[in-house]
Amino acid sequence: MVNIALIGCTGSIGRQVCEVVRRNPHRFRFSALVCGKNEKALSALAEEFHPETALCAAQAEARLSSLFENADVAFIATGGFSGLAYTLAAARAGKKIALANKESLVCGGELVMREVEERKIDLVPVDSEHSALFQCLGFRRGAPYKKLVLTASGGPFLHFTEEEMKGVTASDALRHPTWNMGAKITIDSATLLNKGYEVLEAKWLYGAEFGQIEAVVHPESIVHSLVYFEDGAAVAQLGYPDMKLPIQLALTYPERLPCEKELDLISLGALHFERLPQEKFPCYGLALEAGKAGGTAPTLLNAAAETAVNAFLRGGITFPQIAETVRETLERVPHVRADSFETLREADMRARAVASGYIYGK
Numbered sequence: 437m438v439n440i441a442l443i444g445c446t447g448s449i450g451r452q453v454c455e456v457v458r459r460n461p462h463r464f465r466f467s468a469l470v471c472g473k474n475e476k477a478l479s480a481l482a483e484e485f486h487p488e489t490a491l492c493a494a495q496a497e498a499r500l501s502s503l504f505e506n507a508d509v510a511f512i513a514t515g516g517f518s519g520l521a522y523t524l525a526a527a528r529a530g531k532k533i534a535l536a537n538k539e540s541l542v543c544g545g546e547l548v549m550r551e552v553e554e555r556k557i558d559l560v561p562v563d564s565e566h567s568a569l570f571q572c573l574g575f576r577r578g579a580p581y582k583k584l585v586l587t588a589s590g591g592p593f594l595h596f597t598e599e600e601m602k603g604v605t606a607s608d609a610l611r612h613p614t615w616n617m618g619a620k621i622t623i624d625s626a627t628l629l630n631k632g633y634e635v636l637e638a639k640w641l642y643g644a645e646f647g648q649i650e651a652v653v654h655p656e657s658i659v660h661s662l663v664y665f666e667d668g669a670a671v672a673q674l675g676y677p678d679m680k681l682p683i684q685l686a687l688t689y690p691e692r693l694p695c696e697k698e699l700d701l702i703s704l705g706a707l708h709f710e711r712l713p714q715e716k717f718p719c720y721g722l723a724l725e726a727g728k729a730g731g732t733a734p735t736l737l738n739a740a741a742e743t744a745v746n747a748f749l750r751g752g753i754t755f756p757q758i759a760e761t762v763r764e765t766l767e768r769v770p771h772v773r774a775d776s777f778e779t780l781r782e783a784d785m786r787a788r789a790v791a792s793g794y795i796y797g798k
């Protein structure tokens with residue numbers, strides 16, 4: 437029986453983790469369930485799964501050091517910068533980590549990987565692209581390769597002109613062509629910030645140089661990513677776009693249990709690939725620049741993006757103003773070395789204040 441501490445149990449990923457546990461009650465149970473604020477949904481899950489602990493964020497964050505005591509796996513499925521504190525606490529508790537929260541690596545990659553390496557933590561990616569890379573590498577994050585290729589659906593505005601993007605609404609941006617996800621990541625998929633985040637995630641998970649990571653558009657979202665090897669071979673992982681497979685595999689690997697329906701190649705017919713139009717989606721390049729700058733720069737980028745996406749969802753700014761807010765915040769707040777979680781938290785708070793000031797004109 438594997439005991440899971442699930443952080444972010446009421447969200448899009450969290451509900452799918454619950455579904456995997458529901459289908460495999462003889463294999464998995466929850467030691468802890470944690471949500472943000474949705475007490476009603478948390479109580480319903482607690483009643484169904486009987487974890488030892490069920491907490492909202494405010495209580496959970498006050499007892500981070502004991503949260504993972506009874507867990508075999510920490511499943512980090514909260515959104516945004518809030519995930520980093522949990523990921524670090526799980527690593528310090530010596531637990532296996534199934535990581536959906538990409539911001540943990542985007543913002544705190546250096547700190548997280550230091551803990552993971554020093555304590556020899558089993559860090560397993562849940563993001564579909566990084567799970568695909570993990571599978572292509574034979575479940576060995578340290579295996580040799582030549583290049584990593586991340587696929588991108590391109591989001592709902594792939595073929596829009598810059599002029600057309602000025603007029604898109606939150607509900608247009610929330611209509612993702614292939615994946616059904618939480619609001620923040622869906623908007624990030626429309627700006628391609630999400631693909632930039634995935635490049636940074638791949639850098640930390642697989643020790644890649646930026647020059648070894650490429651992103652290509654693949655509108656069908658069937659090929660989840662590829663690894664190119666020295667001899668010219670390319671190995672890909674294919675499947676229908678459904679997060680339950682990478683979620684379940686993160687819990688069972690190297691064992692595979694029944695999960696998704698098999699691919700029907702004949703009905704798929706053809707798969708397409710095209711260049712990522714970076715010039716139309718400035719958030720992608722901003723993420724890479726922040727990643728290359730390192731230190732607190734990716735945390736500043738993320739805090740500005742979280743602030744801007746919230747404003748966009750409320751109708752407060754236009755779609756192109758998300759990237760403008762991020763760029764402006766990165767210019768206004770100097771980045772420094774990321775030597776501790778406290779440094780990152782201060783950078784996060786500072787950037788949120790600056791981004792809000794830019795948006796609301798203070």
Ligand SMILES: NC(=O)c1ccc[n+]([C@@H]2O[C@H](COP(=O)([O-])OP(=O)(O)OC[C@H]3O[C@@H](n4cnc5c(N)ncnc54)[C@H](OP(=O)(O)O)[C@@H]3O)[C@@H](O)[C@H]2O)c1
Pocket residue numbers: 443444445446447448449450470471472473474475492493496513514515516518519536537538539562563564615616617618619620621679
């Ligand atoms: N959705 C996907 O398909 C997908 C795919 C790949 C990667 N990811 C990544 O996985 C993460 C979660 O995405 P999502 O789409 O599942 O987000 P989501 O639907 O917005 O869910 C977020 C979850 O985190 C909880 N939460 C918020 N603040 C918290 C805090 N301070 N402490 C503990 N829990 C907190 C929320 O609780 P409340 O309900 O109480 O607010 C909710 O359960 C993100 O980093 C995302 O980039 C998602």
